[in-house]
Each structure stands twice: as structure tokens, then as C-alpha cells.
Amino acid sequence: xENLSWRQRFYDPxxxxxxxxxxxxxxxxxxxxxxxxxxxxxxxxxxEGALLGASGQLGRNPHFGAAAIAIGVxxxxxxxxxxxxxxxxxxSDFGREMDSLADVITFGIAPAVLAFTWGVQFVASGGIxxxxxxxxxxxxxxxxxxxxxxxxxxxxxxPIPKNPGKADRKYFVGLxxxxxxxxxxxxxxxxxxxxxxxxxxSVLWLALLxxxxxxxxxxxxxxxxxxxxxxxxxxxxxxxxxxxxxxxIWNFSQPVLLAISSLYVSTGIAIRAGGAIRRRxxxxxxxxxxxxxxx
Numbered sequence: 613x614e615n616l617s618w619r620q621r622f623y624d625p626x627x628x629x630x631x632x633x634x635x636x637x638x639x640x641x642x643x644x645x646x647x648x649x650x651x652x653x654x655x656x657x658x659x660e661g662a663l664l665g666a667s668g669q670l671g672r673n674p675h676f677g678a679a680a681i682a683i684g685v686x687x688x689x690x691x692x693x694x695x696x697x698x699x700x701x702x703x704s705d706f707g708r709e710m711d712s713l714a715d716v717i718t719f720g721i722a723p724a725v726l727a728f729t730w731g732v733q734f735v736a737s738g739g740i741x742x743x744x745x746x747x748x749x750x751x752x753x754x755x756x757x758x759x760x761x762x763x764x765x766x767x768x769x770x771p772i773p774k775n776p777g778k779a780d781r782k783y784f785v786g787l788x789x790x791x792x793x794x795x796x797x798x799x800x801x802x803x804x805x806x807x808x809x810x811x812x813x814s815v816l817w818l819a820l821l822x823x824x825x826x827x828x829x830x831x832x833x834x835x836x837x838x839x840x841x842x843x844x845x846x847x848x849x850x851x852x853x854x855x856x857x858x859x860x861i862w863n864f865s866q867p868v869l870l871a872i873s874s875l876y877v878s879t880g881i882a883i884r885a886g887g888a889i890r891r892r893x894x895x896x897x898x899x900x901x902x903x904x905x906x907x
Contacts, residue, residue: 640707643693644714650686651718654679655725662729665807676730677805679722683797684869686718687790712762719793720758724751730800731817734807747814750821754796757825758789764829784834787827791834791876795824798873802866824877832880 661675693711732747764786799820808814860868 640693640696641710643689643696644710647686647689647714647718650682651722654682654722657682658726658729662733665734670734670809671806673805673807676726676800676807679726680797680801683718683722683793687794690715690790712766715762715789716759719789720755723793723796724755726800727751727754727796727821731808731814734809735811735814746818750818753825754821757828758792761786761789761828782836784836786830786832787824787834787877787880789828792824792828795873795877798870802870827877827880832884834880
């Protein structure tokens with residue numbers, strides 16, 4: 613049997629244009645379908661957690677933890693389906709639209725429902741939390757801004773952020789919605805799935821939702837890590853780094869995942885603040901060429 617590389621196995625040998633096999637198009641779609649399924653599971657488990665808390669059990673709620681884990685796993689699948697589509701040359705308009713619809717469900721609706729049921733529903737009404745109307749608003753704002761972020765990405769080509777980076781690097785313009793959902797899920801997971809009852813912490817929670825909503829529709833740049841090529845040989849230091857990261861996540865998943873999510877969300881803020889400081893002290897510097905947004 614002829615020795616073929618993994619990439620060559622996806623091409624149809626009968627096609628003169630070296631088009632991918634039809635079965636190859638199903639591979640990234642399976643990841644997207646898994647993304648939708650996990651979002652559906654997260655919504656159901658959030659509702660089950662709300663019902664369990666309403667029955668009087670306000671301690672550790674395993675349903676909220678399961679919803680957070682489902683969203684976290686969906687973030688990984690969302691990162692893989694695009695890379696697999698590009699690696700197998702099976703990128704299509706259908707796949708892009710399917711991925712966007714999946715993101716609205718899994719990283720928009722699911723974290724919004726989880727954010728309300730975990731962080732608002734069991735807080736005693738009063739003041740700003742009167743009738744939980746503020747919770748409804750900020751959970752909806754998170755969903756709305758996430759949908760707007762996806763719509764902007766779909767219709768714009770090469771949007772220019774307010775703080776352009778190096779021309780040879782690619783960035784996301786605005787906080788990606790999977791990263792915002794991962795932040796919500798990481799906090800719920802790190803709290804041992806114990807819902808909030810203090811109105812002070814709930815107000816801080818709503819403030820975080822408002823910040824994530826703003827970052828998603830902002831034009832601040834975030835690293836995309838598209839320069840990473842999984843098929844190229846890696847140095848031993850890279851192997852050690854990823855091995856250590858996997859070990860830490862496996863043994864200390866709650867603080868490590870929260871730290872990773874917080875670090876990425878704060879990256880855009882730090883880049884924006886750093887750019888403002890540099891422009892203040894170097895007002896006549898030549899602005900760099902704008903970079904391209906990546907999917």
C-alpha cells in the first residue's frame with residue numbers, strides 16, 4: 613500500500629483539482645455538532661441546578677458544575693473544528709455559518725443562563741437586586757453582545773482595532789465569545805458550584821458580565837495564537853510546557869483554569885493600556901500597519 617501523509621489521505625485521488633474527500637467535510641462538522649450538544653447540556657444542567665436550589669439545597673450544586681464543564685469542553689472543541697477544517701482544506705461557507713450558530717447557543721445562551729441561575733437567582737431581593745431585574749438585564753446583555761460580536765466577525769473583512777499590533781501577526785478584534793463564556797464557566801467551576809447568596813458578590817458578578825460584554829463588542833485586540841502550527845516539529849521546551857500545563861490542569865483544574873481564563877481576558881486590557889501609555893509618551897510615533905482579523 614502506498615505510504616501517504618495524513619494530509620494526502622483526505623484528498624480524493626479521482627479529483628484533478630485535488631479536492632478533499634466528501635467524508636473529510638464531516639470531520640469538522642462533527643466537532644461543531646458536539647459543540648451544540650454540549651451547549652444544550654449546559655442549558656439543561658443550569659435549569660436542573662436552579663430547580664435543585666429552589667428546593668432548598670443551596671450548598672454545592674453538581675448541576676452547575678456539570679454545566680460549567682460542558683462549556684469548557686465546548687471551548688476546546690470550538691478551537692479544534694476550525695483548525696481541522698483548515699488542516700484538511702475543508703473550509704466552507706456552510707461550516708462557518710454552522711459554527712456561528714453553534715457559538716450563539718453554546719457560548720451565548722448557555723453561559724447567560726448559567727450566569728443568572730448561579731449568580732443571581734438565589735440572592736435575596738433588595739436594592740439593585742430588586743426582583744432580580746438587574747440580573748435579567750446583564751445576562752441578556754452578555755448574550756446580545758456575544759451575538760453582535762459574531763455578526764460583526766461574519767460581515768467584516770479585516771476590521772482595524774483601535775490599537776493595531778504588528779503587521780506580521782494576527783489578532784482577534786474584540787474578546788472572542790468562547791473566551792468570555794470560558795471566563796463565566798471557570799468562575800462557576802472554581803467556586804465548587806456553590807451558588808451566590810450575597811448581594812455584594814452578585815453585584816460584582818454582574819459587573820464582570822458587563823465588562824465581558826463590553827470587551828466582546830470592543831475593537832481591542834486579543835492574541836489569536838494562529839501562528840501555532842500543530843503539524844510542525846516542536847522543541848523539547850514546548851513539550852515540557854504543554855506536559856506541565858496538562859499536569860496542572862489535571863491535578864489543580866479549578867485554580868489553573870480560572871487563572872488561564874483571567875489571564876487571557878486581561879490580556880486585551882493590558883495591551884490596550886500599554887498602547888495608551890506608549891502613545892502618551894511617544895505622541896509622534898508612526899502607527900504600525902493594521903493586522904488582519906482571524907477566525
